[in-house]
Amino acid sequence: MSTFERYLSLWVALCIVVGVALGHFLPGAARALGDLEVARVNLPVAVLVWLMIIPMLLRIDFGALGHVREHWRGLLSTVGINWLVKPFSMALLAWVFVETLFRPLLPAEQIESYVAGLILLAAAPCTAMVFVWSNLCRGEPHFTLTQVALNDTIMVFAFAPIVGLLLGLSSIVVPWDTLLLSVALYIVVPVAVAQAWRRTVLRRGGEAALAGLLRRLGPLSITALLATLVLLFAFQGGRILEQPLVIALLAVPITIQVYFNAALAYGLNKKLGVAHCVAGPSALIGASNFFELAVAAAISLFGLDSGAALATVVGVLVEVPVMLSVVRIVNASKGWYEEA
Numbered sequence: 001m002s003t004f005e006r007y008l009s010l011w012v013a014l015c016i017v018v019g020v021a022l023g024h025f026l027p028g029a030a031r032a033l034g035d036l037e038v039a040r041v042n043l044p045v046a047v048l049v050w051l052m053i054i055p056m057l058l059r060i061d062f063g064a065l066g067h068v069r070e071h072w073r074g075l076l077s078t079v080g081i082n083w084l085v086k087p088f089s090m091a092l093l094a095w096v097f098v099e100t101l102f103r104p105l106l107p108a109e110q111i112e113s114y115v116a117g118l119i120l121l122a123a124a125p126c127t128a129m130v131f132v133w134s135n136l137c138r139g140e141p142h143f144t145l146t147q148v149a150l151n152d153t154i155m156v157f158a159f160a161p162i163v164g165l166l167l168g169l170s171s172i173v174v175p176w177d178t179l180l181l182s183v184a185l186y187i188v189v190p191v192a193v194a195q196a197w198r199r200t201v202l203r204r205g206g207e208a209a210l211a212g213l214l215r216r217l218g219p220l221s222i223t224a225l226l227a228t229l230v231l232l233f234a235f236q237g238g239r240i241l242e243q244p245l246v247i248a249l250l251a252v253p254i255t256i257q258v259y260f261n262a263a264l265a266y267g268l269n270k271k272l273g274v275a276h277c278v279a280g281p282s283a284l285i286g287a288s289n290f291f292e293l294a295v296a297a298a299i300s301l302f303g304l305d306s307g308a309a310l311a312t313v314v315g316v317l318v319e320v321p322v323m324l325s326v327v328r329i330v331n332a333s334k335g336w337y338e339e340a
Helices: 008-025 027-034 043-057 062-101 108-122 130-136 141-169 176-235 237-242 244-271 276-287 291-302 307-332
Strands: none
Touching (some): 008 027, 008 176, 008 237, 008 307, 027 176, 043 176, 043 291, 062 141, 062 244, 062 276, 108 141, 108 291, 108 307, 130 276, 130 307, 141 176, 141 276, 176 237, 176 291, 176 307, 237 244, 237 307, 244 276, 291 307
């Protein structure tokens, strides 16, 4: 396990503190970075997202889709959770908590925007951090690779329709042009660039050259991840300090959906007789979110100061410690899982 992975919670906590401090004490600088937009796309966020996920996507061999049959039960479980359960369960949780139970405690003008942010957060399965979660639970690497390749392929086609459907059901106006632009910028372009780069490296130097490139790019991806967290919390720093109750309330449905989907995927894999080394990453992939895409899309669709952007940033705040607790549960329950 790398130093970054071992102290992941510490790095995230430090990024949150630094980002909130910058947003609070240097609001002008944070605002200047937030205003660097083209067609409602925040350029600093876009660049950092690309620097973060393209090295991760270089690991993905879409030829791994040919191995779907080897772990079909685990893949079926996770795909079902990711695309048929998680977005819709989050929409339901958002309605129960944000639109109903917590409505008197939240700013009325931001209710719909909070719901939109939660839907964006749940509508795409995690890509960048999946390999970290799988490594922490000693997951089967070929299954993880195949699952990510399959999810990314589905995401290219399914993200926009699912988001549009759920936002429409929540009576939120869907800016389809901006939504499709976000899909192109944060899914299609990084996947295309990473796969073209991967093929070029493999053709010129083989697997050894690719392994060397991934080692060199590892620090860049990690640095971009940490810088993204600092930037996101700088953008929302003032609001986080001013609205701690809002942050706590938004964290409730996010936390519930992570544990619910992880438990559902884990239990389904046990029912299907899937090996623990597949069930562990299956549960983690089924529960985690592509928060980089969610944040970038929320900023593009609804603006930097929107409730949607704040809700996705709360997702970042909640997901890492919650996912680490899921990792611990998966590892600690291995004996129970393998019981006949």
